Amino acid sequence: MSKGKNRAASSAGKGFIDDSEDDALSEALSLDSSDFETITPPRKRQKTKAPTKSKVVRRASNKARQLLSSYTDLVDEDVSEEGSEDEFILDTSEILGIASDGDSDVPIRDLLPDPAIFEDLNAGPSRPKTAARIAANSKKRAKKAESNRRLRKFAHIRDRWDRKRAMNRDRLEEAHPKLLTMWQDLADIPVLKPVEATQPPSINRKLKSFQLEGLNWMMRQEKTQYRGGLLGDEMGMGKTIQAVSLIMSDYPARAPSLVVVPPVALMQWSNEIAEYTDGTLKVLVFHGTNSKTKNMSVRELKKYDVIIVSYNSLESMHRKETKGWTRGDDIIKEASALMAIKFHRLILDEAHSIKSRNTGVAKACFALQGDYKWCLSGTPVQNRIGEFFSLLRFLEIRPFADYFCRSCDCEQLHWALNDEHMCPACDHSGAEHVSIFNQELLNPITGDVAALRSDAMDKLHMITARMMLRRMKRDHTSSMELPPKEIVIHNEFFGEIERDFSSSIMTNTTRKFDTYVAQGVMLNNYANIFGLIMQMRQVANHPDLLLKKHSEGGQNVLVCNICDEPAEEAIRSRCHHEFCRSCIKSYIQSAGDDSPDCPRCHIALSIDLEQPDIEQDEDMVKKSSIINRIKMENWTSSSKIEMLVYDLYKLRSKKQTLKSIVFSQFTSMLQLIEWRLRRAGFNTVMLDGSMTPAQRQKSIEYFMKNADVEVFLVSLKAGGVALNLTEASRVFIVDPWWNPAAEWQSADRCHRIGQKRPCVITRLVIEDSVESRMVLLQEKKAAMISGTINNDKVAMDKLSPEDLQFLFRGT
Numbered sequence: 001m002s003k004g005k006n007r008a009a010s011s012a013g014k015g016f017i018d019d020s021e022d023d024a025l026s027e028a029l030s031l032d033s034s035d036f037e038t039i040t041p042p043r044k045r046q047k048t049k050a051p052t053k054s055k056v057v058r059r060a061s062n063k064a065r066q067l068l069s070s071y072t073d074l075v076d077e078d079v080s081e082e083g084s085e086d087e088f089i090l091d092t093s094e095i096l097g098i099a100s101d102g103d104s105d106v107p108i109r110d111l112l113p114d115p116a117i118f119e120d121l122n123a124g125p126s127r128p129k130t131a132a133r134i135a136a137n138s139k140k141r142a143k144k145a146e147s148n149r150r151l152r153k154f155a156h157i158r159d160r161w162d163r164k165r166a167m168n169r170d171r172l173e174e175a176h177p178k179l180l181t182m183w184q185d186l187a188d189i190p191v192l193k194p195v196e197a198t199q200p201p202s203i204n205r206k207l208k209s210f211q212l213e214g215l216n217w218m219m220r221q222e223k224t225q226y227r228g229g230l231l232g233d234e235m236g237m238g239k240t241i242q243a244v245s246l247i248m249s250d251y252p253a254r255a256p257s258l259v260v261v262p263p264v265a266l267m268q269w270s271n272e273i274a275e276y277t278d279g280t281l282k283v284l285v286f287h288g289t290n291s292k293t294k295n296m297s298v299r300e301l302k303k304y305d306v307i308i309v310s311y312n313s314l315e316s317m318h319r320k321e322t323k324g325w326t327r328g329d330d331i332i333k334e335a336s337a338l339m340a341i342k343f344h345r346l347i348l349d350e351a352h353s354i355k356s357r358n359t360g361v362a363k364a365c366f367a368l369q370g371d372y373k374w375c376l377s378g379t380p381v382q383n384r385i386g387e388f389f390s391l392l393r394f395l396e397i398r399p400f401a402d403y404f405c406r407s408c409d410c411e412q413l414h415w416a417l418n419d420e421h422m423c424p425a426c427d428h429s430g431a432e433h434v435s436i437f438n439q440e441l442l443n444p445i446t447g448d449v450a451a452l453r454s455d456a457m458d459k460l461h462m463i464t465a466r467m468m469l470r471r472m473k474r475d476h477t478s479s480m481e482l483p484p485k486e487i488v489i490h491n492e493f494f495g496e497i498e499r500d501f502s503s504s505i506m507t508n509t510t511r512k513f514d515t516y517v518a519q520g521v522m523l524n525n526y527a528n529i530f531g532l533i534m535q536m537r538q539v540a541n542h543p544d545l546l547l548k549k550h551s552e553g554g555q556n557v558l559v560c561n562i563c564d565e566p567a568e569e570a571i572r573s574r575c576h577h578e579f580c581r582s583c584i585k586s587y588i589q590s591a592g593d594d595s596p597d598c599p600r601c602h603i604a605l606s607i608d609l610e611q612p613d614i615e616q617d618e619d620m621v622k623k624s625s626i627i628n629r630i631k632m633e634n635w636t637s638s639s640k641i642e643m644l645v646y647d648l649y650k651l652r653s654k655k656q657t658l659k660s661i662v663f664s665q666f667t668s669m670l671q672l673i674e675w676r677l678r679r680a681g682f683n684t685v686m687l688d689g690s691m692t693p694a695q696r697q698k699s700i701e702y703f704m705k706n707a708d709v710e711v712f713l714v715s716l717k718a719g720g721v722a723l724n725l726t727e728a729s730r731v732f733i734v735d736p737w738w739n740p741a742a743e744w745q746s747a748d749r750c751h752r753i754g755q756k757r758p759c760v761i762t763r764l765v766i767e768d769s770v771e772s773r774m775v776l777l778q779e780k781k782a783a784m785i786s787g788t789i790n791n792d793k794v795a796m797d798k799l800s801p802e803d804l805q806f807l808f809r810g811t
C-alpha cells in the first residue's frame with residue numbers, strides 16, 4: 001500500500017467541507033486546480049505545446065461551426081417557458097473523467113460565434129493567389145454570408161421569444177395583479193429576530209440559549225401568516241427538544257400533533273418526548289402494519305397529544321386511501337383515520353425526505369391537515385435548488401408555492417393536470433399555468449446571466465429569512481459544550497494487483513461509456529452507465545464486491561438489481577425485480593425527464609417507490625453474506641480495508657477506549673470489514689436496511705450500552721440520518737457518496753449535544769480510483785448548498801453558470 005495521509009484539518013479546509021467551519025467551506029470553494037494537489041498527491045504535469053496560429057484558426061472555425069449547429073438544434077427545440085421538472089442527473093462524463101462535448105451546455109448567448117473568429121479566418125500574411133486559393137476564399141466568403149444570414153435569423157427568433165415571453169408575463173400579471181407587488185409585499189413582512197424565551201417549566205432539561213431563541217422564534221412564527229416554518233439548525237443542535245418545547249408551549253391543545261419521521265427514528269422520538277416532559281404527553285407510535293394502531297378510529301387517535309408516524313407508513317395509508325389497489329375487477333380503497341384528522345401541529349423531522357415533490361411521500365405530506373406546519377432539517381437542500389420548492393409547498397408559503405393560470409384568476413397550491421392535460425380547477429391547458437418559484441427563482445438561478453442569478457438569489461434569501469431559522473454549530477460551540485470536530489481525508493493509492501484489476505475495469509467501462517456517447521445513446525443507457533460507475537466504486541472498496549456478486553451466489557435472498565448487494569429497504573417493480581429503495585430512487589432521478597427502463601429486464605420501469613419494505617428472513621440474509629461466497633482462508637484484504645484497520649489499530653495503540661462508527665453504502669463491504677475486524681480482535685455490531693425497526697433498535701442499544709463494542713458498522717442507506725450515537729467519537733466514511741449532505745448527516749451522528757470527546761471524521765479515499773472524482777463533485781454540490789441555505793454569496797459566486805446548470809439541471 002502506498003503512503004499518503006492528508007490531514008484536511010478544518011482550518012486548512014482543503015478537499016472537505018467541515019460544517020463546523022464555514023471558512024473551510026469558503027476556502028474549499030475558492031480552490032484552484034493547484035490547491036487540489038494538496039489533496040491529490042502530485043502527479044507529473046503534462047507539458048503542452050503552444051498551438052501554432054494555423055491550428056488556432058482551424059480550431060476556432062471548427063468551434064464556430066459546432067456552436068452554430070448546436071444553436072440551430074437548440075432553437076428548433078420547443079422551449080417551454082415553464083421551469084422543467086428537473087431532477088439532478090449524474091454527469092457521468094464528469095464522474096468518469098471523460099471529456100464530454102460541453103457545447104450543448106453552453107448558454108445560448110455564448111453559442112453565437114464571435115465575429116472575430118471570421119476575421120481570423122481571413123487573417124495571415126498575404127500569399128500568391130492561385131486558382132485553388134481563390135476558390136477557397138470564395139467558398140469561405142459564401143460560408144461567412146451563410147453564417148451571417150443564420151445569425152440574423154437567430155436574432156430574429158430570439159427577439160420573437162423575448163416578445164412572446166414579455167406578452168405572457170403581461171397576461172399573467174393582468175390575471176394576477178398581486179404578482180406585480182409580491183416582492184415588495186414580501187419585503188414589508190418583518191423578519192423575526194430571535195430573542196430568548198424563558199425556560200419552559202414543563203421541560204426538564206435546561207434549554208441552551210440558542211434553543212430558547214429558537215423556541216421563541218417558533219412561537220412567534222406561528223403567529224405570522226405562515227403559521228410555521230423551517231427550523232434548519234445543523235445536525236445535533238437539538239431540533240427535537242425545541243419542537244417538543246413548542247408542543248408544550250400551548251399544551252393541552254385542541255387536537256394532537258403529528259410528527260413524521262424516518263423509520264429509524266420512531267423510537268428515538270418517542271423516548272425523547274417522554275424524557276423531556278417526564279411523560280406528560282400521551283404519545284402514540286403509529287405503525288401502519290400493526291393492526292392495533294392501524295384500525296384506530298379518529299376519536300381514539302384524538303386522545304393522544306402526539307402521534308409519531310414514519311414517512312413510509314404515511315405514504316402507504318395515503319396511497320391506499322387515494323389510489324387504492326385492485327382486487328379482481330374492483331379497485332379497493334381504504335380510508336385512513338390519520339389522514340382525516342386536522343392536527344394541531346404537523347412536524348416533519350428530516351424534512352428533506354420530501355425533497356422530490358412528485359413522490360408519494362411528498363404528496364402524502366402535502367395532503368395532511370394542520371393548524372401549524374413545521375419542517376425540521378439540518379440539510380434542507382441536498383442536490384438541487386428545486387428541492388426547496390417541496391418544503392415551501394408543504395409549508396404553504398404563498399404565492400411562491402403556487403401555480404398561476406395566465407388565462408384566468410386560477411391560483412392553485414395543490415396543482416395537477418387531469419387526464420386531458422387540463423387544469424381541473426379552471427379547465428385551461430397545463431401550458432397556461434406557471435410556477436412562480438420556477439419563473440422567479442429556479443430559472444434565473446440556473447440560468448447564465450450573472451445579474452439575474454444574483455437577483456434571484458437575493459429574492460430566495462428574502463423568502464428564507466421570513467420562514468427559516470438556521471444556526472450553525474460553529475457559532476454555538478460553547479453553549480452546546482461541543483468538543484471540536486476534525487475532518488480527515490485518509491487517501492491511499494491502490495496496491496499493485498488491485499491497480500491492475502482496477503485499470504482493466506476502468507478501461508473497459510470507459511470504452512463502453514465512450515461507445516454510448518459516440519452512438520448518441522448515452523441517455524438511453526442509464527442502467528448500464530449506473531452499473532459501470534457502481535463497478536468502479538466497488539473495486540475501490542474490494543475487488544471481491546465485483547467478483548463475488550450476489551447474483552453468482554444463488555442464495556435465496558433479495559438482491560438489489562442495481563448495486564448487486566442484499567437489497568436494503570427492499571422494494572419490487574411491476575416487472576418483479578427487487579431493488580434497494582435508495583438505489584432505484586437515485587436511478588430514476590438520474591433519468592431526469594426520461595422514463596427509464598428496468599435496469600434488469602429493460603422494459604419500461606414501473607415501480608411504486610413508497611411501497612412498504614419487503615420483509616426478509618433474517619437467517620437467509622445472514623446466510624447470503626459475501627463471507628459465505630468466498631474461501632476466507634485464502635482471502636486477501638484490500639487497501640481500503642487495511643486503511644481502516646490501520647486507523648483503528650492506531651486508536652487502540654493510544655490506549656484510548658474510543659468507539660467508532662463505520663459507514664458504507666455496500667452491505668457486502670461491511671460484511672468483509674466485520675470479518676476482518678473480528679479477526680483483528682475488534683468487537684463489532686452491524687445495522688443495515690434488511691433489518692426490521694426493532695432489530696435496528698436492538699443493534700443501536702447494544703452498541704450504546706456495551707463498553708466493549710468498539711465498532712458500529714452502519715449502512716449509510718439505513719442509519720445515515722436521525723440517530724443519536726454520541727457514545728462514538730470516531731466516524732469512518734468508507735466510500736464517498738455523490739451528495740455531500742448524506743455524508744454530513746452521517747458524520748454528525750456523533751458530533752452533537754451530549755458528545756464529550758473531540759470527534760474525528762475520517763473519509764477513506766482511494767486516489768487512483770473514481771473516488772477522488774466523486775470528492776470533487778461533492779465540493780461543487782457543497783457550494784450550491786452553501787449558497788442556497790447559508791446565504792453564502794461568496795460560495796455561490798465561485799460556481800460558473802455551467803456548474804450551476806450541472807448541479808441543478810444535471811446537464
Ligand SMILES: Nc1ncnc2c1ncn2[C@@H]1O[C@H](COP(=O)(O)OP(=O)(O)OP(=O)(O)O)[C@@H](O)[C@H]1O
Nearest residue numbers: 206207208235236237238239240378722724752753
Ligand atoms: N438542552 C439540552 N440539554 C441536554 N441535551 C440536549 C439538549 N438539547 C439537545 N440535547 C441532546 O442533543 C442530542 C441531539 O439532539 P437532536 O437529536 O434533537 O438533534 P437534531 O438537531 O434533531 O439532529 P439531526 O438533525 O441530526 O436529527 C440528543 O441526544 C439530545 O438529547
